[in-house]
Amino acid sequence: xxxxxxxxxxxxxxxxxxxxxxxxxxxxxxxxxxxxxxxxxxxxxxxxxxxxxxxxxxxxxxxxxxxxxxxxxxxxxxxxxxxxxxxxxxxxxxxxxxxxxxxxxxxxxxxxxxxxxxxxxx
Amino acid sequence: xxxxxxxxxxxxxxxxxxxxxxxxxxxxxxxxxxxxxxxxxxxxxxxxxxxxxxxxxxxxxxxxxxxxxxxxxxxxxxxxxxxxxxxxxxxxxxxxxxxxxxxxxxxxxxxxxxxxxxxxxx
DNA sequence: GGTTGTCGTTTACATATGTAGTCGTAACGA
DNA sequence: TCGTTACGACTACATATGTAAACGACAACC
Numbered sequence: 001x002x003x004x005x006x007x008x009x010x011x012x013x014x015x016x017x018x019x020x021x022x023x024x025x026x027x028x029x030x031x032x033x034x035x036x037x038x039x040x041x042x043x044x045x046x047x048x049x050x051x052x053x054x055x056x057x058x059x060x061x062x063x064x065x066x067x068x069x070x071x072x073x074x075x076x077x078x079x080x081x082x083x084x085x086x087x088x089x090x091x092x093x094x095x096x097x098x099x100x101x102x103x104x105x106x107x108x109x110x111x112x113x114x115x116x117x118x119x120x121x122x
Numbered sequence: 123x124x125x126x127x128x129x130x131x132x133x134x135x136x137x138x139x140x141x142x143x144x145x146x147x148x149x150x151x152x153x154x155x156x157x158x159x160x161x162x163x164x165x166x167x168x169x170x171x172x173x174x175x176x177x178x179x180x181x182x183x184x185x186x187x188x189x190x191x192x193x194x195x196x197x198x199x200x201x202x203x204x205x206x207x208x209x210x211x212x213x214x215x216x217x218x219x220x221x222x223x224x225x226x227x228x229x230x231x232x233x234x235x236x237x238x239x240x241x242x243x244x
Numbered sequence: 245g246g247t248t249g250t251c252g253t254t255t256a257c258a259t260a261t262g263t264a265g266t267c268g269t270a271a272c273g274a
Numbered sequence: 275t276c277g278t279t280a281c282g283a284c285t286a287c288a289t290a291t292g293t294a295a296a297c298g299a300c301a302a303c304c
Contacts (some may be wrong), residue, residue: 006261010208024281040264043282048261062270063281076209077224080217083205084226086132087198092221093231095202097238099214102199104206109215110239116219117232128291146251162294165252170291184301185251 002070002078003052011035012045013054017072021058021065124192124200125174133157134167135176139194143180143187 005013015030016022022030028042046066049055057064088094096113099105105113127135137152138144144152150164168188171177179186210216218235221227227235 004260008262037262038264040266041262044262044264047283076220079205079209080220080224081226083201084221087201091231092218092227093234093238095221096214096218096235098198098202099206099217100238100242102202104203105214105242109213110242112215113218114236114239116215116222117236120222120227120232126290130292159292160294162296163292166292166294169253184299 002054002074005049005052005054005070005075008035008041009045009049009054012042012049013068013070013072013075016055016066016068021060021067023060023063023065027066124176124196127171127174127176127192127197130157130163131167131171131176134164134171135190135192135194135197138177138188138190143182143189145182145185145187149188 011031011034012027015027018030019026024043024046025039027046028037028039031037031042046055050057050066054068054070055066056069057066059065084090084092084095088098133153133156134149137149140152141148146165146168147161149168150159150161153159153164168177172179172188176190176192177188178191179188181187206212206214206217210220
């Protein structure tokens with residue numbers, strides 16, 4: 001039921017998932033390289049995330065520190081499921097098949113996945 | 123480099139991938155159940171897809187028939203890659219690991235994937 | 245041949261999104 | 275104490291998106 005996180009907001013969330021709580025300027029610093037946003041932009045994104053209850057704040061003197069309310073894992077799970085539902089009829093196997101066909105699996109990926117599956121079956 | 127396909131546009135594309143060429147009303151009929159859009163809405167979406175060169179038209183008497191210019195496979199590949207890049211650092215194995223952890227893989231999925239990988243290694 | 249229905253085209257409008265600028269205020273530094 | 279700075283809040287504005295209504299042209303039917 002969590003509200004939708006946009007692309008830009010997602011970049012901010014990645015910073016917060018990496019470390020938190022962070023002030024707006026901390027976040028700006030952390031996303032500067034990847035996105036080059038002004039602090040104003042980051043503040044707007046943080047406000048929107050706040051309004052959507054995706055992050056929370058705590059007072060730190062005159063400023064706010066931001067902290068995620070949504071776990072990265074939950075977000076990743078949601079997005080993965082959305083993709084699988086939309087494009088693969090809700091089944092995960094066709095997704096893996098697709099990745100394989102597109103040669104997007106390295107030899108190492110294959111080995112890792114096999115090991116994983118073996119573990120799963122036990 | 124194909125332009126972005128929005129969620130609503132994607133529903134229209136699925137109809138066209140299933141069968142094409144189709145008229146606007148054909149498409150409307152095919153998406154009616156899933157989305158319940160008016161024909162006006164479908165026409166707008168088709169125009170936008172046309173403007174983005176994602177579909178093409180051919181004249182059929184007084185009306186147009188629409189046909190995809192982008193293969194479903196290419197779209198699926200792009201979206202899958204985007205997800206893997208954004209959420210799994212570009213590596214596919216962690217995605218599979220994630221699905222596994224979330225219990226999103228059925229026993230049958232596992233069997234299918236194993237067979238697939240075995241085939242890949244040969 | 246006028247009416248009606250069907251097309252594509254144009255316009256509409258609310259909300260979301262990307263990307264900031266401005267403003268009032270409170271703290272900090274000289 | 276007085277200017278500078280750093281904050282959050284509010285405002286801005288273009289483009290994208292979802293969802294259509296209105297319009298004008300033309301074809302089919304009576």
